[in-house]
Amino acid sequence: MTAKREGQQSPALMKDNGVGGWSRRDFMVAAAATGVSMGVPSGSWQTAQQTATTNSETSLPSGKSEIYTGTPSGAVLAQLKAAGLRTLFHTNTSGFMPFWNAIYAAGDVQVINMTHEGQAVAAAAGYTMASEKLGFFFGSHVGIFNSLSNIYCAWKDRVPLLVTFSGGGLAEQGKDSFESWDNVLGPTQPFTMWTGTLLPEDVTGVLRRAMKFAFGPPSGPVTLNWGAGGPQEVKTPIYNIDLAEMRYKPRAQVNLIQTAARWLVEAQNPLFVVGSEIGVEGAYQEIQAFAEKLSVPVAETLHSLYANFPNDHSLFLGELQAQRYPRKHDLLISFGESFTAGNEDDRGLMGLAGPIVHISHDPNTLGRAIAPDLSILSEVRTAIDDLSDAVDSVLTKDRIAKIRAARLAEISAFTAQLKQSREIALRARFDESPLTWERVGYELERALDKDAVIVPELGTEYYKLLRQLKLGGANKQRIGRTKGDALGWGLAAAFGVNVALPDQQIVAIQGDGGFLFGQSETLWSIARYEAPMLIVIMNNHLYNESRDRNMLNGGPLYEAGKDFNGYLGDPNVEFTKVAEAYGLKGEKVKTASEMPGALQRSLKTMRDGKAVVLDIEIAPDGPALSQPTWYQRYSLADVRRKRLNA
Amino acid sequence: MRQMTKSILNVVIFTSAAFWANSLLGQDAARNRTVNDNALAEKGRSVVVNVCVACHTNILRMVQVHKKSPAQWKDTVYSMIGRGAEVMPDEIDAVTSFLSTSAGNIESTTPAASRRASGTAGNQATGGEGRQLLERNCQQCHDLATASTKLPSEDWNAVIEKMVNYGVRLSATDKQKLIDYLQSLEK
Numbered sequence: 084m085t086a087k088r089e090g091q092q093s094p095a096l097m098k099d100n101g102v103g104g105w106s107r108r109d110f111m112v113a114a115a116a117t118g119v120s121m122g123v124p125s126g127s128w129q130t131a132q133q134t135a136t137t138n139s140e141t142s143l144p145s146g147k148s149e150i151y152t153g154t155p156s157g158a159v160l161a162q163l164k165a166a167g168l169r170t171l172f173h174t175n176t177s178g179f180m181p182f183w184n185a186i187y188a189a190g191d192v193q194v195i196n197m198t199h200e201g202q203a204v205a206a207a208a209g210y211t212m213a214s215e216k217l218g219f220f221f222g223s224h225v226g227i228f229n230s231l232s233n234i235y236c237a238w239k240d241r242v243p244l245l246v247t248f249s250g251g252g253l254a255e256q257g258k259d260s261f262e263s264w265d266n267v268l269g270p271t272q273p274f275t276m277w278t279g280t281l282l283p284e285d286v287t288g289v290l291r292r293a294m295k296f297a298f299g300p301p302s303g304p305v306t307l308n309w310g311a312g313g314p315q316e317v318k319t320p321i322y323n324i325d326l327a328e329m330r331y332k333p334r335a336q337v338n339l340i341q342t343a344a345r346w347l348v349e350a351q352n353p354l355f356v357v358g359s360e361i362g363v364e365g366a367y368q369e370i371q372a373f374a375e376k377l378s379v380p381v382a383e384t385l386h387s388l389y390a391n392f393p394n395d396h397s398l399f400l401g402e403l404q405a406q407r408y409p410r411k412h413d414l415l416i417s418f419g420e421s422f423t424a425g426n427e428d429d430r431g432l433m434g435l436a437g438p439i440v441h442i443s444h445d446p447n448t449l450g451r452a453i454a455p456d457l458s459i460l461s462e463v464r465t466a467i468d469d470l471s472d473a474v475d476s477v478l479t480k481d482r483i484a485k486i487r488a489a490r491l492a493e494i495s496a497f498t499a500q501l502k503q504s505r506e507i508a509l510r511a512r513f514d515e516s517p518l519t520w521e522r523v524g525y526e527l528e529r530a531l532d533k534d535a536v537i538v539p540e541l542g543t544e545y546y547k548l549l550r551q552l553k554l555g556g557a558n559k560q561r562i563g564r565t566k567g568d569a570l571g572w573g574l575a576a577a578f579g580v581n582v583a584l585p586d587q588q589i590v591a592i593q594g595d596g597g598f599l600f601g602q603s604e605t606l607w608s609i610a611r612y613e614a615p616m617l618i619v620i621m622n623n624h625l626y627n628e629s630r631d632r633n634m635l636n637g638g639p640l641y642e643a644g645k646d647f648n649g650y651l652g653d654p655n656v657e658f659t660k661v662a663e664a665y666g667l668k669g670e671k672v673k674t675a676s677e678m679p680g681a682l683q684r685s686l687k688t689m690r691d692g693k694a695v696v697l698d699i700e701i702a703p704d705g706p707a708l709s710q711p712t713w714y715q716r717y718s719l720a721d722v723r724r725k726r727l728n729a
Numbered sequence: 730m731r732q733m734t735k736s737i738l739n740v741v742i743f744t745s746a747a748f749w750a751n752s753l754l755g756q757d758a759a760r761n762r763t764v765n766d767n768a769l770a771e772k773g774r775s776v777v778v779n780v781c782v783a784c785h786t787n788i789l790r791m792v793q794v795h796k797k798s799p800a801q802w803k804d805t806v807y808s809m810i811g812r813g814a815e816v817m818p819d820e821i822d823a824v825t826s827f828l829s830t831s832a833g834n835i836e837s838t839t840p841a842a843s844r845r846a847s848g849t850a851g852n853q854a855t856g857g858e859g860r861q862l863l864e865r866n867c868q869q870c871h872d873l874a875t876a877s878t879k880l881p882s883e884d885w886n887a888v889i890e891k892m893v894n895y896g897v898r899l900s901a902t903d904k905q906k907l908i909d910y911l912q913s914l915e916k
Contacts, residue, residue, distance in 0.1 A: 401813050401815070402813045404783060404784055405783050405784060405813040405814060405815055406783060406815065407779050407780045407783060407815040408778075408779040408780075408782065408783060409779070427784075430783065430784065430786065500817045500818060501815060501817075503818045504810050504816055504817060504818050504821065505810055505811065507807070507810075507818055507821065508806075508807035508808075508810040508811050509811075511803075511804075511807050512804070512807065519811075520811065521811050543812065544812070546811065546812045546813050547808070547811035547812055550811065550813070635787075635791055635794075635795075636787060636790050636791065636794065637790070637793070637794035637795075641794065704808055
């Protein structure tokens with residue numbers, strides 16, 4: 084192996100810190116030649132070496148991989164662009180001038196400014212979930228702590244993100260000096276796939292590895308620190324990266340598929356559970372076709388991130404844990420569900436009369452939260468196809484048709500009754516004011532586009548609203564609620580979805596309590612970038628879910644009617660005025676009869692290019708479990724002993 | 730092995746809860762129902778055990794604690810259907826009947842429960858029912874002393890009407906019983 088190849092620059096410009104006396108570049112060439120996967124399409128490294136031209140940072144690469152000459156920051160941008168990124172998320176800080184210069188020179192990269200690091204990370208996550216690209220955030224290292232909540236949520240949701248921070252560095256280690264602490268990225272480590280430093284001399288190599296770690300599987304956030312110092316100019320390869328190929332895609336072993344298929348054809352009452360990996364892979368059509376093949380009913384868990392199966396399909400049962408007893412399912416096959424909802428999922432799996440097959444593309448998920456009888460590591464889409472083929476090889480077409488018809492008749496009758504019950508429940512309180520969750524869902528279903536995307540961040544009432552919407556399949560899509568459950572995610576995530584999908588109606592649905600978890604800052608970005616979203620605030624002036632959980636089992640506070648942390652009124656926040664403070668439209672809905680008109684006006688405003696905050700008065704759930712407006716009163720104005728001077 | 734043990738334990742705990750819920754709820758319910766209600770309520774009890782327990786492993790405790798009117802329980806059933814409970818259309822009234830006649834009948838030692846018990850034990854007079862209505866509805870927002878006191882210039886009809894506008898749900902019959910009782914306290 085030669086130390087330099089045709090087209091390479093003089094060794095004087097390369098740092099000799101590779102392995103065994105070779106330069107780092109030579110080592111990588113050798114590794115590529117031996118077929119070691121480096122996450123790039125084969126031949127691209129050789130192509131990079133063979134290209135003779137070098138470019139300044141004012142002429143960024145397109146098409147084939149090239150050698151880049153310029154600032155390290157320019158190299159970062161060139162590498163991001165080579166991976167298909169044109170949208171970056173940022174929260175204000177100084178120290179990024181070389182990067183800003185590169186962005187300015189490029190002219191085709193959009194930076195989305197946001198006013199809080201946590202909101203920016205959530206927006207980057209929503210962008211990734213909707214676009215299947217890669218969310219990229221850059222900001223100050225001091226903002227790490229603001230960003231942690233939504234880094235945690237992205238980690239829980241297995242969303243590939245690059246979350247990068249400037250500042251900090253080894254020069255300040257041990258000093259406790261201004262804005263410094265040791266192990267800068269340490270606080271992020273429990274919630275990342277990897278942490279690293281963008282070394283100027285290997286900046287695109289580090290970036291490529293970071294992307295590889297982010298996609299896994301398991302997928303998730305990677306945090307990076309922009310290294311300080313180093314050369315002002317670097318010469319580095321820009322790798323051609325196809326993000327669609329970054330995630331490793333395993334395929335099931337044949338014997339496992341055959342076992343699962345045999346169990347499926349032998350089962351009298353199988354059940355499919357669909358999880359978030361269906362949404363990640365976009366395997367919606369495949370799972371629907373496979374369920375329809377043998378008319379296998381389908382359920383989802385509380386923590387499903389996407390609408391993985393059309394909820395208006397006659398095979399769709401609803402939530403796994405709500406399946407009534409006695410449970411007759413003699414086989415459960417999970418397609419991409421991680422079962423991370425804890426007790427809810429445990430209850431959903433209780434009483435099964437047969438084995439559990441767990442299929443996942445994430446080796447960390449298989450057999451982790453549950454103890455399956457058969458674990459299959461596979462792309463879910465591929466596993467579905469393989470299982471379908473295996474079923475076809477075992478059963479005749481005639482037999483398949485008979486099973487399908489018989490089972491469909493029984494399940495359709497059951498789901499039709501459930502639908503009728505929901506209709507009865509909706510109509511019983513249809514015209515009540517304050518509105519019911521069901522009525523809001525009903526009106527949204529009538530008004531929204533068929534391909535609207537719903538981004539909910541709601542408590543346990545959410546099903547009442549979402550079950551009135553047609554979601555999944557050819558219907559509207561749903562992204563959220565984050566499995567992290569940390570409030571302060573939804574509105575920014577919805578904004579990120581809108582950035583990814585500007586042609587679709589995006590509807591953020593928040594509780595008033597969730598919105599008050601520091602989410603109004605995102606309205607600034609929504610206004611700045613004219614995101615024509617609908618922001619629905621389900622306003623019952625109450626943290627209803629926590630009141631339910633705190634009071635349901637009785638006890639002294641229940642008897643006294645004193646819920647210490649539920650009531651949100653006093654002050655009664657006027658969310659419409661919050662919207663107007665950011666230059667957006669706000670509308671209040673107090674009665675059911677006002678809802679249709681308010682929605683139509685909102686949709687018109689959205690078509691004109693502006694977001695709307697719809698503040699809807701919602702009835703608390705059931706009779707009050709506490710004195711409705713009680714809270715532990717405390718007035719600093721009253722307790723002070725010294726009046727301020729006039 | 731540990732996972733299997735945990736799963737087995739979960740199943741044992743759940744089926745025990747369901748069994749005890751089934752039997753205890755049945756005993757308490759039977760004490761309070763008329764013969765005509767029994768068939769409907771029995772059907773409702775079966776649904777509660779098979780459906781509600783799917784999410785509420787503490788259903789026994791919840792039914793002990795919460796006493797609501799039939800209309801309120803029906804609202805609760807509708808609310809649970811909205812949240813995914815697999816209650817069939819022909820089971821709604823049965824579940825409502827069962828909960829209305831069974832819930833909140835286990836004695837407890839709390840002051841509120843004692844007040845409820847003292848107001849209902851063997852008392853067929855309007856005062857007993859009126860007191861029940863006062864405790865069940867008014868105590869959700871007011872302490873009893875406040876709820877049973879008004880200004881001399883006020884009229885109980887107008888006061889109760891105002892409370893109904895605030896969201897209290899009372900049938901016409903219950904409203905009159907409550908007003909009669911409040912007026913009796915002034916004598």
